[in-house]
Amino acid sequence: MPERGRPRSFDRETALQQAMEVFWARGYEGTSMADLTAAMGIKAPSLYAAFGDKAALFREAVAHYRATEGSSTSKALREAVSAREAVEGMLMAATADLTMNGRPRGCLVVLGATNCAPPNGAANEFLRGLRLATSQDIRKRLVQGLANGELPKSTDVDDLTAYFVTVLHGMSLQARDGVTQKTLEAVVRTAMAIWPPPQQATRYENDAIQPIASD
Template sequence: MAERGRPRRFDRQDALQKAMELFWRRGYDGASVADLTGAMGINSPSLYACFGSKEELFREAVTLYGETDGSLTRRALCEQPTARGAVEAMLRDNAQAFIRPGRPTGCMVTLAAPTGSAQSDTVCEFLAELRRQAREALADRLARGLRDGDLPAGTDIAALTDFYSTVLHGLSIQARDGAGAETMRAVVDSAMAAWDALVARRIQP
């Protein structure tokens, strides 16, 4: 029999994984501390002792997401040899992952933002900064394509970045609303069909 007062032992990484999935599915506001402790298999004192607070737990969960399920964008931008290939892989890989059976739908960074009180402003800003970083990574990859000759001189990198970032976020919302694989593929097909027209646009003097 365990001694009274001894802290409950648990697998921290497994508990964090379960917290990540709950936050991903329900969002920051929708996952109460009681929900989290139930999913993680721990009690409230253990949660606070190990993770500090609900917000700190959320930040760790989002970091874990970025290292695992949310790493597809970074991989596509780093591994594909052309700018067009990187953008297409980013959209197709995420579109498939957003509706993967047995996992929460959509993108955690896009969908988990709180909508409640001003006390959650720091969480909103944390997620907004991650989205800004993803947008900057896409812009950097397109700028590399310009330097490599994949994109013609004068290509409006900002317009390309805005468009494909918006498509990516839209795919996440479509997935959360129940879109199937056919719909997701059709959206990506349409987005990539627009590539040549977008690349042909030039920055206005």
């Protein structure tokens, strides 16, 4: 019978949470293995055995972030009844997530690997893929809103998607710079003011024009 390995002397979920917070605060490139082992309270061999290398740990930490601290924005976008409520709910949820007390400010997915040397480019590409996925999720809600008549037929869905993605990502940087939740909520209200009104039916739409009766 093979000899059993030594049991772990640390809680893996707690260690992952601690790693996530370090990456969130310092970014991928700004985080060293020494930073991670110190925050997680484990030695390097235990880290490698439990999580693999730094890149693998980063991907798992980001997945943990998206499932916990960063989950409310995607939930709001997914569960709201109308497209407008979905986008506004997503942005309002972000104002709270990005400025949470006792947590690093800003979004890990947006700010976690914005500047990386070539050897660390895979981390940036990984986060870029997640940001593009969020952009596609926003676009899907807008397309659905267009199909439901919530937006004018002339709406450029791609332009509107790019606008709201820019607002979402810009708020992350603003939060990192110390802007308050109240200020970000005002940003959201201003951003939503550009939402196009629904298509208005014309007087004779879908009706046959009746001839004028002669005397």
